[in-house]
Amino acid sequence: MNHLGFETARTLMGVIILSLAAGLYFAIMNDQRESSVENSDPSDPPTSNHFLYSKSGYDLTPLSPEEIERRAEKLTPQERAILLSQGTEPPFCGGLLDNHEAGTYVCRLCGLPLFSSDAKFTSGTGWPSFFQPFDPAHIRSVADSSHDMTRTEIRCARCGSHLGHVFDDGPAPTGKRYCLNSAALQFYAKNSDLPPESKPVTAEIAYFAGGCFWGIEDRFHQVPGVIDATSGYQGGTVPNPTYAQVCTGSTRHAETVRVHYDPNRISYRQLLEYFFQFHDPTQLNRQGPDVGLQYRSAIFAASPQQLEQAKEYVAQLQRSPRFHEHPIVTQIEMAKPFYPAEEYHQNYHAKHGGSCPIGTNLPPTAP
Ligand SMILES: [Zn+2]
Numbered sequence: 001m002n003h004l005g006f007e008t009a010r011t012l013m014g015v016i017i018l019s020l021a022a023g024l025y026f027a028i029m030n031d032q033r034e035s036s037v038e039n040s041d042p043s044d045p046p047t048s049n050h051f052l053y054s055k056s057g058y059d060l061t062p063l064s065p066e067e068i069e070r071r072a073e074k075l076t077p078q079e080r081a082i083l084l085s086q087g088t089e090p091p092f093c094g095g096l097l098d099n100h101e102a103g104t105y106v107c108r109l110c111g112l113p114l115f116s117s118d119a120k121f122t123s124g125t126g127w128p129s130f131f132q133p134f135d136p137a138h139i140r141s142v143a144d145s146s147h148d149m150t151r152t153e154i155r156c157a158r159c160g161s162h163l164g165h166v167f168d169d170g171p172a173p174t175g176k177r178y179c180l181n182s183a184a185l186q187f188y189a190k191n192s193d194l195p196p197e198s199k200p201v202t203a204e205i206a207y208f209a210g211g212c213f214w215g216i217e218d219r220f221h222q223v224p225g226v227i228d229a230t231s232g233y234q235g236g237t238v239p240n241p242t243y244a245q246v247c248t249g250s251t252r253h254a255e256t257v258r259v260h261y262d263p264n265r266i267s268y269r270q271l272l273e274y275f276f277q278f279h280d281p282t283q284l285n286r287q288g289p290d291v292g293l294q295y296r297s298a299i300f301a302a303s304p305q306q307l308e309q310a311k312e313y314v315a316q317l318q319r320s321p322r323f324h325e326h327p328i329v330t331q332i333e334m335a336k337p338f339y340p341a342e343e344y345h346q347n348y349h350a351k352h353g354g355s356c357p358i359g360t361n362l363p364p365t366a367p
Helices: 002-026 065-072 077-085 214-221 243-248 268-276 304-318 346-350
Strands: 037-039 104-105 113-115 137-146 150-158 162-167 178-180 185-189 203-211 226-234 254-261 297-301 330-333
Touching: 065 077, 077 162, 137 162, 178 226, 203 214, 203 268, 214 254, 214 268, 214 346, 254 297, 268 304, 297 304, 304 330
Parallel strands: 297 330
Antiparallel strands: 037 137, 104 113, 104 185, 137 150, 150 162, 162 178, 203 254, 203 297, 226 254
């Protein structure tokens, strides 16, 4: 098909979609959902109070119903009907349809970035259209069989607000068309000042070595407020060591877990408390059956403040009944370069089993 033919076909398709969509709009507007909505997203947030983060570094912890209601107070009646009652705005009426400025589209209710101007395209449908989300984890897909149609509704992953639908007739490279209500979005031009809820979490880093990194990494992944944990090598003398080199002990690296954490959700002190529940700090250069310098207990401080806190905490811990007559041998020093371990070591227990839920068989809480 030549270019003109393609354009004509696109226009025709747009008219058809528009006709269907306009009919659908009148059917849906101010209408309560008739059919049952079944959640189709396996990555649906759990109901526990665990904090959630996206790979792009945003806090995705679901908002409570009270918080949603508090934020909804700022909405106009039309925005409320769309976001909270699955309404649809009339085509060609939304304020963001013809916006071609560079910037970010965030959730009108909670501020989570949902789409970037880079993925916006003119679909001809009358609603703002994008071919991919800002981060796939920021959007929840929900099967929607209302009005005798099978569609996929899209919602904000953090606040659950209704955003629009996604269809399989979009352009390359995804072939998807995310069809949005302008009223569900707030636009921030590039370089404008974003509100705190639209910014990624400012993560901090901590390093812990306590035997085989598979287990320590797996446990830190489960700690509320931890954004990510990575297995690697720290505290040695050879750049870019391999696992085989580290195993010999000659590089003097320790199998270490790098923890990215959200300081608004968990403190360094609390990470220290978890760490000393995750391993036995009285074993010198070993941890259970794993023997060698690479399995030593160590804290590599990312800042002088961490160094001071770690030393203070260990001194306090040493005076507790748990360590009476059992010296803590944990090495505490400033962090050297960290080298992530080979890919097959990452998320090892998640991939191969052997994960131990934290909170079971733990020693008494540290002082
Ligand atoms: Zn939201």
